[in-house]
Amino acid sequence: MQLLKALTPITVLSFDLDDTLYNNKPVIAAAEQAMLAALFKHAPVTITTDSDFWWQQRLRLAEITPDIRHDLGRWRLLAIDAGLQSLGLSSCEAGEIAQLAYDAFIQARTRISVHQAIKNLLQQLASQYQLIAITNGNACIDKMGIGQWFRFSLQAGPDGKMKPYPDMYLKAAQRLNIAPKQILHIGDSHRADVMGALKAGCQSAWLDHYNSRVAILPHIRLTNIHNLKAMLK
Template sequence: MQVFKALTPVQAISFDLDDTLYNNKPVIAAAEAAMLQSLARHAPITQGYDSEYWWQQRLLLAKLQPAIRHDMGRWRLLAVEAGLVTLGLAQCEAAEVAELAYDAFWQARTTISIKAEVKALLIRLASRYQLIAITNGNACIHRMGLGDLFEFSLQAGPDGRMKPYRDLFIVAAQRLQLQPQQILHIGDSHRADVLGALNAGCQAAWLDHHHAAVSVLPHIRLTDVQQLIALC
């Protein structure tokens, strides 16, 4: 752990989820595979179209509706629907198939195993601080078995614009009835988590997986989430 700025008293700790509490790459890979299988089952015309096709549909939709990027779930759902229409499905059928495909994606995307040592760390932190989650994605703390440790989870889209916008951090402070500086936010993305937290007046801990050089420093830099045990 590197300390760049002394922490002022912390009342709550906010966690990013993806790639902070677990490795998100295999989770997304499994979710993408589940979505493709559902599409092939309910709309055979999609066979042969891989994840790249559906990613391009998302990019096209984002050009038409830039704000859709702030809601990852809705962005994916509507992009799948648009892609199905492009392949020749009627709008009504496309909407139904997209819902089924997105549900398959979400079920796999929220099937996440938290390592025992990470959960043990969270239990220790929860005995001293209020814990919350602030995520740009749509992982579910309850489905990963952390619902009893966290006060609540905020997601980009339903709860505000995605990090690094201030929205989610400000909503968190209001719900906790704290000042932003009383919240320490921890995440792996320098842009989303560190800059977002600092922009909102929160303190920031950066889980730096890649030892990247940056011009704006967090309060502390971590190389392993277990280093947070020092806060206990």
């Protein structure tokens, strides 16, 4: 752990989830395949489509309604609906099948295994700090078996604009009745986690997977999530 800026007293550790507590890439890949399989099952016309086709549907939707990007779940659902209609399905049929496909996606998306060593670390940290989660994604702390160590989890969309917007950080501080500077936010994305946390007045710990060079420094640079053991007294 590399201390880059002086820390002020911390009472809350805030965690990003995807690619911070686990590798999210295989999770998303499996969820995409589950979605495609459900689409083909309920709408055989989709056999000609792939993940890129559905990504293009999302991009088109975002051009029309840019704010939809802040709610990844709703964005994906509405894009599936739009894509099905573009393939000739009626609005009613597209809506029903889009929901089935999205349900298949989210079921696989929230099937996440967190290593026991990470769980042990969270349990140790929770004995000295309040833990919360702030995520742009759809991960569920209860389904992944770590919810017992967290006060709550905030998710982009239902709980405000996605990081790096300060909405969720400020909502967390308000909910905990503390100043934002009492929160140390830990995450792997420099833009979302470091810049977002600093913009909201929180302190930041960056899990730098790639030893990147940046102009805006976090308070702490981590090379491994287990570096946080140094926070234990």
